[in-house]
Amino acid sequence: MGVPAFFRWLTKKYPSIIVNANEERQRNSDGTKIPVDCTKPNPNFQEFDNLYLDMNGIIHPCTHPEDRPPPKNEDEMFALIFEYIDRIFSIVRPRKVLYMAIDGVAPRAKMNQQRSRRFRASKETSEKNASIEEQRARMLKEGFTLPPEKPKEEHFDSNCITPGTPFMARLADALKYYIHDRITNDPAWAKIQVILSDANAPGEGEHKIMDFIRKQRSNPAHNPNTVHCLCGADADLIMLGLATHEVNFNIIREEFVANQPRPCEMCGQYGHALSECRGLENAEQGPDVANPLCKEKNFIFLRVPVLREYLERDMFLPNTPFPFDIERVIDDWVFLCFFVGNDFLPHLPSLEIREGAIDRLIRLYKDMVYKMKGYLTKDGDVYLDRVQMIMNGLGNVEDEIFKRRQEDEQRFQANRKAKMARGSGGRPQRPAYVPHEGSLIAPTAAPCHISGKETRERAADARIEAMNYSENEAAAKRLKSFLQDDGSKTDESNPRKRKMQEELILDTAANEPEEGPSDEIRLYEFGWKDRYYRAKFGVSSDDESFRRKVAWAYVEGLCWVLRYYYQGCASWDWYFPYHYAPFASDFDTIAEFKPDFTRPTKPFKPLEQLMSVFPSASKQHLPVEWQKLMISDNSPIIDLYPIDFRIDLNGKKFAWQGVALLPFVDEKRLLKSLEAVYPSLTDEERTRNTTGPNRLFIGKHHDAFPLFDELYKDEAKRFDIDPTFTYGMTGSIATDSTAVPIESCFVSPVDDPSCENLKSNGAIMVIYNDPVYPEGFIYPAKRIASATELPRTLKPQDWNDNRSGQYRPQIGFSRDTGRAYLDSSGHRNLHHEIRDDGGYRGGRGGYRGGYNQRGRGQYNQYNNDNRGYRGSHSGYNDGYRERGRGGGYHNRGGYEHNRR
Numbered sequence: 047m048g049v050p051a052f053f054r055w056l057t058k059k060y061p062s063i064i065v066n067a068n069e070e071r072q073r074n075s076d077g078t079k080i081p082v083d084c085t086k087p088n089p090n091f092q093e094f095d096n097l098y099l100d101m102n103g104i105i106h107p108c109t110h111p112e113d114r115p116p117p118k119n120e121d122e123m124f125a126l127i128f129e130y131i132d133r134i135f136s137i138v139r140p141r142k143v144l145y146m147a148i149d150g151v152a153p154r155a156k157m158n159q160q161r162s163r164r165f166r167a168s169k170e171t172s173e174k175n176a177s178i179e180e181q182r183a184r185m186l187k188e189g190f191t192l193p194p195e196k197p198k199e200e201h202f203d204s205n206c207i208t209p210g211t212p213f214m215a216r217l218a219d220a221l222k223y224y225i226h227d228r229i230t231n232d233p234a235w236a237k238i239q240v241i242l243s244d245a246n247a248p249g250e251g252e253h254k255i256m257d258f259i260r261k262q263r264s265n266p267a268h269n270p271n272t273v274h275c276l277c278g279a280d281a282d283l284i285m286l287g288l289a290t291h292e293v294n295f296n297i298i299r300e301e302f303v304a305n306q307p308r309p310c311e312m313c314g315q316y317g318h319a320l321s322e323c324r325g326l327e328n329a330e331q332g333p334d335v336a337n338p339l340c341k342e343k344n345f346i347f348l349r350v351p352v353l354r355e356y357l358e359r360d361m362f363l364p365n366t367p368f369p370f371d372i373e374r375v376i377d378d379w380v381f382l383c384f385f386v387g388n389d390f391l392p393h394l395p396s397l398e399i400r401e402g403a404i405d406r407l408i409r410l411y412k413d414m415v416y417k418m419k420g421y422l423t424k425d426g427d428v429y430l431d432r433v434q435m436i437m438n439g440l441g442n443v444e445d446e447i448f449k450r451r452q453e454d455e456q457r458f459q460a461n462r463k464a465k466m467a468r469g470s471g472g473r474p475q476r477p478a479y480v481p482h483e484g485s486l487i488a489p490t491a492a493p494c495h496i497s498g499k500e501t502r503e504r505a506a507d508a509r510i511e512a513m514n515y516s517e518n519e520a521a522a523k524r525l526k527s528f529l530q531d532d533g534s535k536t537d538e539s540n541p542r543k544r545k546m547q548e549e550l551i552l553d554t555a556a557n558e559p560e561e562g563p564s565d566e567i568r569l570y571e572f573g574w575k576d577r578y579y580r581a582k583f584g585v586s587s588d589d590e591s592f593r594r595k596v597a598w599a600y601v602e603g604l605c606w607v608l609r610y611y612y613q614g615c616a617s618w619d620w621y622f623p624y625h626y627a628p629f630a631s632d633f634d635t636i637a638e639f640k641p642d643f644t645r646p647t648k649p650f651k652p653l654e655q656l657m658s659v660f661p662s663a664s665k666q667h668l669p670v671e672w673q674k675l676m677i678s679d680n681s682p683i684i685d686l687y688p689i690d691f692r693i694d695l696n697g698k699k700f701a702w703q704g705v706a707l708l709p710f711v712d713e714k715r716l717l718k719s720l721e722a723v724y725p726s727l728t729d730e731e732r733t734r735n736t737t738g739p740n741r742l743f744i745g746k747h748h749d750a751f752p753l754f755d756e757l758y759k760d761e762a763k764r765f766d767i768d769p770t771f772t773y774g775m776t777g778s779i780a781t782d783s784t785a786v787p788i789e790s791c792f793v794s795p796v797d798d799p800s801c802e803n804l805k806s807n808g809a810i811m812v813i814y815n816d817p818v819y820p821e822g823f824i825y826p827a828k829r830i831a832s833a834t835e836l837p838r839t840l841k842p843q844d845w846n847d848n849r850s851g852q853y854r855p856q857i858g859f860s861r862d863t864g865r866a867y868l869d870s871s872g873h874r875n876l877h878h879e880i881r882d883d884g885g886y887r888g889g890r891g892g893y894r895g896g897y898n899q900r901g902r903g904q905y906n907q908y909n910n911d912n913r914g915y916r917g918s919h920s921g922y923n924d925g926y927r928e929r930g931r932g933g934g935y936h937n938r939g940g941y942e943h944n945r946r
Contacts, residue, residue: 066301070136089137101148116202131224146240155389226811289380368420567697579592743810
């Protein structure tokens with residue numbers, strides 16, 4: 047979801063929600079694959095029942111990965127997707143259900159964001175290609191050796207990861223093969239049921255998953271203590287997890303590492319920008335320009351039950367005139383978060399997460415709840431009269447918020463200028479000085495006994511060394527430049543001398559003040575509302591009817607989004623028809639508004655969505671006759687596909703934060719224009735343009751296999767599932783005409799050595815339908831009464847160490863999580879690896895930088911990103927994350943586990 051900085055804010059405020067994922071590595075350091083037995087107990091000391099994969103969060107990084115060279119073709123992409131799923135599966139190890147959900151056709155409200163993203167991607171690609179050509183011309187003129195140009199066929203258009211494209215159709219076929227192969231050959235897959243919802247099934251991936259969970263938990267056969275795990279990196283997954291009200295819901299995602307180096311877009315090497323590229327002469331590699339490829343990212347779990355504990359603590363309402371209900375409070379918290387951003391509405395101008403917007407809303411909520419005499423929401427419906435009270439409170443302080451924002455910005459710029467004046471700004475952040483191996487401030491294996499005199503002497507040497515470093519480095523570069531110069535160029539044309547001159551100019555320019563984008567609105571000055579409405583909407587703020595219209599449309603969107611989260615899509619064709627949000631002070635009449643989503647609607651067809659969200663640069667993914675509507679001057683909808691468009695920074699500093707001012711798609715005009723080209727579709731294109739079902743897969747060893755197998759022999763062709771054979775999962779199944787028969791050969795659609803033909807298929811595929819409920823049925827947003835609450839993770843607020851004993855923080859999913867430590871052989875091995883003249887100091891506590899025998903010494907030097915030393919195999923302790931308290935050491939020579 048479009049909530050920048052939400053995850054970072056949440057994890058900083060509530061750190062205990064994060065648990066580092068333990069895993070058994072699937073590859074050795076030399077790249078050879080290691081088979082992982084996923085039938086063994088989960089290395090995270092938590093057994094999971096259901097694993098849900100938001101597949102678009104897997105497809106994108108596998109088609110253009112950051113930790114390895116890009117795949118050469120689609121087959122390599124599919125193989126990487128399979129490998130990624132295998133890795134997630136080996137960490138989570140689901141025992142009952144695996145649900146793979148690919149984004150299908152989205153609601154119209156989401157299409158506006160998809161359209162903006164795809165047009166931006168096309169614009170950025172065009173600008174990048176132009177910049178590369180400009181740099182190639184510059185380098186050719188200066189005599190550099192140019193890297194070879196990439197063939198056009200190697201370019202991968204990420205816009206093809208959209209429902210209705212040939213790529214998505216081939217991916218669906220590849221995933222069917224993958225599921226059949228794993229169920230047939232992997233014992234960990236043999237008894238689970240796998241559901242695939244591909245791009246032909248309408249709905250966003252994460253919302254198809256939520257729809258499945260809602261319908262299952264509303265059936266009496268559902269186990270209320272089911273342990274869920276959802277894989278995805280979008281911030282909205284956190285709120286969706288809270289919205290389920292399930293007792294044990296978790297999210298697994300890649301660990302975010304800030305400021306990762308990016309390769310040059312010309313030569314593919316690291317350590318310099320495109321404008322600094324010297325082609326194939328960029329051969330220097332060092333600790334500050336190291337190639338980060340082939341560095342696997344770690345995974346983390348986000349524990350929603352722990353987040354609920356935090357929210358229960360922070361949002362407790364004493365002495366309320368109505369019964370306190372934590373379930374309703376959590377739903378209100380989710381609703382309030384919508385104001386700071388989501389995929390369907392722009393955030394309010396006065397609310398920025400980095401400025402503490404959510405905390406401000408929570409304070410207003412706790413102050414107003416006694417006047418409201420009730421909660422803001424219930425089962426996905428909104429009480430707008432109560433929301434108006436919150437917005438009135440926010441509107442009263444909007445002036446103050448804007449003025450404080452300007453003061454903070456001025457203070458930041460003043461500090462920045464002062465920093466640059468000291469010579470520490472303006473250049474890319476990279477190590478200015480790397481101490482040599484024997485330096486006092488260089489990383490050492492372990493501290494030894496050093497006298498005070500020796501410490502002072504070493505510190506003086508380090509200071510001198512650092513002072514001389516820059517001068518020596520510059521001299522070395524000048525010498526290298528002189529030795530490599532063949533003398534054929536004059537000083538004026540010498541690229542290396544020119545490079546040094548450019549660096550000098552950059553250093554001088556770094557001390558000059560940086561001018562940001564012009565601010566015509568000036569929200570911090572009197573008249574800000576009138577300037578805003580004139581600039582963004584072209585009307586005066588005195589036009590109260592227009593301001594009310596915008597505010598009511600925004601509130602309608604809030605109601606739609608909450609219904610989407612708790613009950614499913616209320617309207618497929620609703621969308622917010624403006625690029626900008628109103629002010630909180632404009633919500634003064636929303637209590638009078640009554641949203642209505644009773645009119646029946648239906649989703650677009652896949653090719654219709656492609657015509658709604660694609661720029662003309664991605665027309666190759668559409669049928670030939672449909673492409674002409676994007677590029678022909680005579681097209682009745684040519685205005686929907688501008689080649690260039692304006693991006694309004696809207697007070698931000700970077701283009702990606704701005705607002706793409708694209709025309710909204712006129713649905714009626716679009717569909718009318720498509721009527722003329724529908725007859726030109728081929729059979730294959732018609733298939734891609736249809737709405738498809740979900741599919742369910744089970745293997746021969748599954749308890750329900752005889753019933754499923756009988757389906758293909760019975761003339762009924764369809765029946766309801768007996769939940770006693772499917773771990774409580776309900777629904778109905780039907781035969782699939784595309785299914786590969788049992789024990790027949792399944793030809794692999796992926797041309798990769800890791801994807802061989804399946805000689806004897808051991809899985810059965812059927813069409814799956816969710817359970818059906820009466821029209822108007824409301825999914826209750828509350829805990830199931832028979833659910834067993836988990837033991838609490840946070841320290842009780844009334845805990846007294848003197849009375850109750852020393853509190854033992856919980857590390858991982860359970861207080862029973864084993865704590866790893868080194869035995870004597872492990873100590874000997876580690877001592878051998880880190881031996882220094884001064885030796886090492888062990889023992890509990892130790893010196894700063896030492897380690898101890900139970901992995902709990904403070905400032906453990908041998909931790910890895912505050913998670914403890916991790917070997918090539920999985921360990922079972924992630925240690926304390928805060929204040930540098932390292933965890934234990936993992937599986938590298940003589941490890942034992944203290945299961946206290």
